[in-house]
Amino acid sequence: MAARQLAYPSEAVPPPPPKAGEQKLIMRPEKARFVDILSLMLLRKPVTSYPFVDAGDQTAATGITPGDLLVALTQLIQKLLDATYYPAKWIGAALEFLLNFITLNGGLLGIIWNIITRKLMVPLNRDVPNFLTMVALVDGRTELKQNPTAAAVNMLNLQVGSHEWQRLLEVTVMAAKIAYENAAYIENVVSNVWKFNFVGHYNCWNKFLQLDATQAFVATDRAKNADMVLVSFRGTQVFDTQDWSTDVNLSWIGLGDMGHVHIGFLKALGLQEEGGQDAERAFPRNAPADEVPSGKIVAYYELRKVVREQLLKHPRARVVVTGHSLGGALAVLFPAVLALHEERDILGRLAAVHTYGQPRVGNDAFAEFFRARVAAAKDYLRVVYRYDVVPRVPFDAPPVAEFSHGGTCVYYDGWYDGRVLAGDVPNPNYFDSRYALSMYGNALGDLVKAMFLWVKAGRDYREGAVSLHFRATGLLVPGVASHSPHDYVNAVRLGRIALN
Template identity: 70%
Template sequence: MSLLLLRMPVTSSYLHRDLDNMPGDLLVALTQLIQKALAAAYYPVKWFGAIVEFLLNFVAVNGGLLGVIWSIMRCNLVIRLNRDAPNFRTVMALVDDRTELKRSPGAAVSDMRRLWTKNGKCTEAALLPVTFEVTVMAAKIAYENAAYIENVVANVWKFNFVGYYSCWNKFLKVNATQAFVMTDRGKDADMVMVAFRGTQMFSTQDWSTDVNLSWLRLGGMGNVHAGFLKALGLQEEDGEDAARAFPRDAPAAVTPGKVVAYYELRKVLRELLQEHPRARVVITGHSLGGALAVLFPAVLALHGERDILGRLGAVHTYGQPRVGDDAFVGFFRAKVAADYTRVVYRYDMVPRVPFDAPPVARFSHGGTCVYYDGWNVGRVLGGGEEVPNPNYVNPRHALSVYGGAMGDLLKAMLLWVKTGGEYREGAVSMLYRAAVGMLVPGIASHSPRDYVNAIRLGRIGTAAG
């Protein structure tokens, strides 16, 4: 899922401290067991992932398997790969290497403004697929390195790339949170977008943070997932004093290269909104990136940042986990006046955790949920309606969950016949669906590829059909 690209193993003392504020003591032992197992697997998974990505990129830059053979014959084989180069891709991009916007960038931003103002002729439901394309694609490319992102933003989308930010997590003592910022134009922009990075596939510490059920209370903001708070910029684990735990002012002394996500991105937005007086802010992210996309404006509200919140147009998240309790959901609804929509694809596991299962765990979702089924038919859920199998672990849904994974695999083989070559999936994507999907189907459904397909191919209504 996201942004916590951790490089140091999680210690047992860290785990214990994190679990002190955990809702539902019955889950403490299970959570700690899972986290210890993930911590033990840190180095094997890290090196396995590095090898896999090197091999896949090696084949890709040499033109495929046949290209490797031909390059060997011509003594023209590319062996040295730079992970920071614009052509180096993570598994996320190797699974789905699309970068082009189906709709022109200018038209997509124009439709987004119509959705904000609600003055256009199109209904909100009809606008969702076109306005969400920019945010879902930004959330997808946020997994890549800075050079890759800048190349796509500037040369493919023809937007203005502002910057890539790799930010410090004082609890992990590593730059663990990444995001990038862009505007639709260099001058007089209509849109300023912040896109948070999601969980890296081969980071067991990312997954350890995601499965952690601990939370911390920040005054009127309610209880919030502690790992997400730390990724955004929590300074002290003090549930009694919100001003000390997450102070309004940035830390007095910031070591070069150790900027904190919340404070750095807030500073960037302040400057950009002064530079672009008509611009509205859009915040997006996939997976844990989606969680941070929700938490960021909530902390802005906690600090009374009205200048930024007054120009917040939309928060769009994809495969976002639950962030806090009912009090947090109510705080966000009351204090953040923006279009907050979270998209859930089929049986994606991540939006179904942490659990909403009182009295054991009390995490809740907020915003408007758009749920897409396996045929990319979307429903805007309302009136307290939940997605199917809301906590994922209900055995009654096991057959449907595995059937859904098999259906997605079969559909992936044939979808391009009807919809065109853009939807033809390569060997890496098929292998991912077959291997991961049949082992843990809720993870395969979490791929940004399915979210891009849902937005581009889907239709929205108040009822599926």
């Protein structure tokens, strides 16, 4: 079968000529030929001269050159992800079915017994509370270790490393983890395990992909007089190579004061136009009713409405936004677009933005915009576990694509010793050969540690066969296994943070 194209429907026709003043650089990997990739590696032709690159007039006028191999490498990675879309999707569906089948029936002996007793359970419905994605199959923990409520956390004065900060971190890391599951699973955990109030699960429309591709849920710590409104975005799905392709894509558009912002993440949140000229047209203040099919919702506009309703209902409540992986990128973009639209009623009650394994979202100008305009910038926390690959993409490849991180980075090593970093993480673009030995050594160390950590830390840290096999993938591609929410939960619960 031919490789699946990751193009958007609007990309089936040639892009319109650039408008005066546009700042954008959109790379369309489905149009990139291998001769183009080879040319990027060997020649110094302007990137904007290639047919797979859609550049605004201001961007094209700069005569951008590749600078290094990162642009070509990105195209190769995206070609590979494109070619493996259907195999990964089918293998993932089959594997999750098999593992859920085994789990539901209590193992192989349970399957035999249930066949004999005619009680065999077959997981045909993925939308029930007991169906698990690969994330939950690797790490099935659902409880909150300290069961904190916002009332027990002074969300007006959170200090990195403090006990109150740690209690809130427990909520956000678990919310980021369970966001990968279906709505029924999330509602059951939020309502019956955490004893929080489940507000809703939102499956949101992406006009460029023409499907519901963005998921998030909202909860409050209590049904009445709540102190916390929690928003959690779902991250990169394990077997969805389109999600992974979005993470590594170097494409960006300029949104005025917001700077250059990753276009794939913007589209997931609700971008309406690709042009990099007018921020209001690209991301209009009001929901574009005429552009959205009947019965569909767009992430930014729907979540803005829901959060505003909850803040009116709970006058004391403060907003906390979180997400893992791509969900972390959306957790940063959501308040940033609120700031673009000057939504002071929500931003004035924003307490924290916590992300885990978050990819880069924009350039230095975007990081400065967030710091200056978002009230929670003082508690915008990025948690990174060791050599996790995703916080190191999209590659920072100036002058083609300048991507950088903002916020406060808490970086955990292989033994969950954390420290606050002033700059970027080690090996920031992932492919520095000087780190190869350390990366493979860390992957092996994580696998060995996982077998015995429970002896010291307790039964909650015993890892099963699925988790151990997943960790073994790190021996092939270091940094992939480190991206699992499993290590982020362990880091929050077991980690120690040096504040110097």
